[in-house]
Amino acid sequence: MRVIGLNGSLRARLVLQLLAVAAVLAVALYFTVRSTADRAAEATQDAILGAATTSIAEQLRATEDGIEVDLAYATFSMLGAVAQDRLFYRIDIGGETVTGYEDLPMPETPPAALAASFYNQPYLDTDLRIAAVARSMVVGSRPVPVLVLVGQTRQGQAAIADSLANRAALIGVGFFVLAVPLSLLSAGSVFNPINRLAEAVGRRGPRDLRPVRHPTPRELAPLVGALNGFVARLRGALSQTETFIAEAAHHIRTPLSTVRTEAEIALRQSDDEATRVRLRSMIRGVETSARSASQLLDHAMVLYRSDQLERVEVDLSVVLRNVARAFEPTAELKELSLRVIGDAAPMRTKGDPLLIEAALRNLVDNAIKYSPAETEVQMVLSAADGMLHVQVRDEGRGLSGATMAELSRRFTRGGNVGDVVGSGLGLTIVAEVAGALGGRFTLEQRETGGTCASFSLPQL
Ligand SMILES: Nc1ncnc2c1ncn2[C@@H]1O[C@H](COP(=O)(O)OP(=O)(O)OP(=O)(O)O)[C@@H](O)[C@H]1O
Ligand SMILES: [Mg+2]
Numbered sequence: 419m420r421v422i423g424l425n426g427s428l429r430a431r432l433v434l435q436l437l438a439v440a441a442v443l444a445v446a447l448y449f450t451v452r453s454t455a456d457r458a459a460e461a462t463q464d465a466i467l468g469a470a471t472t473s474i475a476e477q478l479r480a481t482e483d484g485i486e487v488d489l490a491y492a493t494f495s496m497l498g499a500v501a502q503d504r505l506f507y508r509i510d511i512g513g514e515t516v517t518g519y520e521d522l523p524m525p526e527t528p529p530a531a532l533a534a535s536f537y538n539q540p541y542l543d544t545d546l547r548i549a550a551v552a553r554s555m556v557v558g559s560r561p562v563p564v565l566v567l568v569g570q571t572r573q574g575q576a577a578i579a580d581s582l583a584n585r586a587a588l589i590g591v592g593f594f595v596l597a598v599p600l601s602l603l604s605a606g607s608v609f610n611p612i613n614r615l616a617e618a619v620g621r622r623g624p625r626d627l628r629p630v631r632h633p634t635p636r637e638l639a640p641l642v643g644a645l646n647g648f649v650a651r652l653r654g655a656l657s658q659t660e661t662f663i664a665e666a667a668h669h670i671r672t673p674l675s676t677v678r679t680e681a682e683i684a685l686r687q688s689d690d691e692a693t694r695v696r697l698r699s700m701i702r703g704v705e706t707s708a709r710s711a712s713q714l715l716d717h718a719m720v721l722y723r724s725d726q727l728e729r730v731e732v733d734l735s736v737v738l739r740n741v742a743r744a745f746e747p748t749a750e751l752k753e754l755s756l757r758v759i760g761d762a763a764p765m766r767t768k769g770d771p772l773l774i775e776a777a778l779r780n781l782v783d784n785a786i787k788y789s790p791a792e793t794e795v796q797m798v799l800s801a802a803d804g805m806l807h808v809q810v811r812d813e814g815r816g817l818s819g820a821t822m823a824e825l826s827r828r829f830t831r832g833g834n835v836g837d838v839v840g841s842g843l844g845l846t847i848v849a850e851v852a853g854a855l856g857g858r859f860t861l862e863q864r865e866t867g868g869t870c871a872s873f874s875l876p877q878l
Contacts, residue, residue, distance in 0.1 A: 432605040440597030444590035451586030452579065459575040459582075463547055467570055468534035470497050471549040474507070475566040480555045485511050485564065497570060506546065506569040511555075512562045522567050525550045529565075544571050611635050615642070624726040627653040656726075663718050670711040678704045705839045713843040716776055720847050723770050724854030731878060732774055734765040734806050735799055741778045742797060745786060753791040756782075760799025765806045766878040769855040774875070777851040777859075780844035781810040781871045787838050788869070789814035805858075805874045813868040822861040848873065 470493050477493075479486045487509055497505055508518035522541065525548070529535035534549045546569035554561045611634055618632040629646040678701060685697040742756050749756045767774075785795040793813035800807045817825070818834040825832055826845035845861065848871075852859035857875040864870045 429605045429609055432608060433601045436601035436604065437594075437597060440594050440601065444594045447593070448583065448586050448590045452583040455579040455582035455586075456575075459578040460547070462578075463570065463572070463575045464534075464536050464549070466497060467547060467549040467568060468536070468551075470494070471534050471551045471566055471568040474509070474568065475551040475553050475564065478509075478553075478555065478564060478566075480557050482558070484557060485516075485555055485562070487517055489517075497568075503571040503574045504544075506541065506567075508565075508567040510563075510565040510567075512564075518567075522546075522569055523548065524565075524567070528552055538572075539569075541569060546570065547572050547575070611638060619645070625728055627656070656722075659718075659722060663715055663722065667712070667715045670715075671708060674704055674708040674711070678708070702839065706841075709839050710841040710843075713841040713847070717843050717847055717850075720773055720776055720850055720854075723773055724850060727854060728770050729768045730771065732767055732769055732771045734767055734774065734808065734875065735760065735762065736764075737771060737774050738778055738797055738799060738808055741775060741782055744779075745782050749786055749795070752786060752789075754786055754789060755794045756786075756797070757794060758797045758799070765799060765801060767806055767855075767875040768878050769875060773851045773854065777848045777873060778808065778810075780848050781808075781873060784844055784871070785810050785812035785814065785869070787840070788812065788834070793868075801877055804877050806877050807872060807874045810871045810873075811864060811868065812870075813866075816863040816867060816869055817861070822859075825861065826859075 473493050474489065477488050477490060479488070489507075494505060497503075506519050506522050508520060508522040509516050523539035523546075525535055525537055527535075529550045529552045531553055534551045536547065536549050539546055539548055548567055548569040551566045553564050553566075555564050556562070615630070615632050615634050615638065619630060627649055629649060630642050632642070634642055681697050681701045681704065685694060685701065688694050688697065739758055742758050745756060782795065782797065789795060789812045795813075796809075796811045798807075798809040798811065800809075815834050815836075818832060820832045820834070822845070824830060826849045827842075828846050829842040831840055831842040849859050851857075852873060852875075855875055857873065859874075860872045862870050862872075
């Protein structure tokens with residue numbers, strides 16, 4: 419037998435319990451009908467047997483020299499009509515058997531006058547139901563006790579009781595068979611509210627952290643209460659995370675940029691070569707930690723926002739042009755030219771604009787960072803096969819044989835980076851955004867030298 423554990427199916431458990439109850443009821447029905455049928459058949463037999471015995475006792479007539487016994491055929495035919503049972507009788511007058519089977523068992527207590535008493539006794543090869551009637555007759559002015567016994571085999575009674583019990587067994591089995599679909603149905607209806615609650619919670623958007631107000635049966639109230647408590651705590655934790663990301667960005671970047679400015683001033687003012695070397699390495703350290711902090715926070719922001727994705731209509735062309743504009747000063751500083759290629763027609767997709775911007779920012783940042791001066795970075799927009807594509811092409815150092823899978827691992831940087839500052843999180847962010855928005859991302863070395871990063875999102 420398979421024991422359904424705590425983590426098994428509640429539905430299966432309920433169905434099994436309902437079926438067990440149905441089985442017990444069916445068996446109880448069978449035994450109740452069986453004993454009632456037995457009693458009813460016995461009562462019927464007793465009524466006829468009693469009437470026959472009393473009638474024989476009443477037909478005895480006292481004469482001058484004794485008692486005249488007249489066994490009317492009608493009396494026995496009344497008994498024979500009931501079933502094909504065998505009959506035995508015994509008439510005792512004054513304590514002596516005058517006719518019938520003299521070994522027919524006597525009642526344990528003598529019967530009261532003219533009221534038949536009934537008992538079961540084994541006799542010969544069978545079991546008899548016997549009725550006994552006693553009366554007293556006056557023979558020659560002397561009262562003489564008379565006892566009339568009539569016994570009948572019990573096959574007829576048993577046959578009636580059996581047929582009734584068999585019918586009850588059939589009804590019991592039918593009842594049990596009917597209980598199978600009924601218990602499945604009722605188990606289903608018990609779990610309907612739970613399923614509806616689960617559906618209602620499942621249908622919610624990722625940012626929907628309102629308490630659950632779905633109407634539920636009273637028994638589910640503790641569960642819904644606990645769920646709402648959990649949702650409230652989650653809401654608190656999420657808003658703390660959001661605040662943390664924003665505050666950390668501010669509180670880390672600001673002092674670092676102060677340190678950097680101070681170090682740069684000191685570097686300009688210092689003539690001592692050893693100090694200058696130290697200051698330069700300090701500036702580089704500050705740059706690296708500022709970059710790492712900023713990328714870590716960006717990554718945290720991307721993870722947080724892709725977890726509870728908000729999908730709004732975004733024009734990829736606008737986002738890309740804004741990113742390009744933001745990088746204009748950096749590019750100018752490096753004497754690089756930035757060019758957006760593609761018509762100005764809207765390129766609409768659905769997604770979180772902050773995530774898309776983070777991905778594009780990292781691609782353009784890499785293209786600028788890893789390109790020499792006086793080259794061009796092209797950002798090519800196109801649409802094909804239901805996808806919008808952005809290709810960021812540079813004329814830089816290429817990937818030196820490293821694959822995109824390696825480079826987009828967390829904190830992994832290529833061997834080609836030289837003295838370029840970085841944390842190794844940029845491509846991780848791009849790949850994560852592409853995954854969250856149902857897009858694609860690839861990075862390849864161009865045949866003409868340089869790198870081409872392709873980022874695609876589904877077209878709206
Ligand atoms: N346009 C590119 N040209 C050459 N190499 C690139 C280019 N883009 C990425 N790479 C290589 O891939 C590596 C991973 O890039 P990723 O942007 O993840 O990190 P990073 O640029 O080193 O650091 P950061 O997290 O600060 O962006 C880089 O270290 C570099 O080796
Ligand atoms: Mg990068």
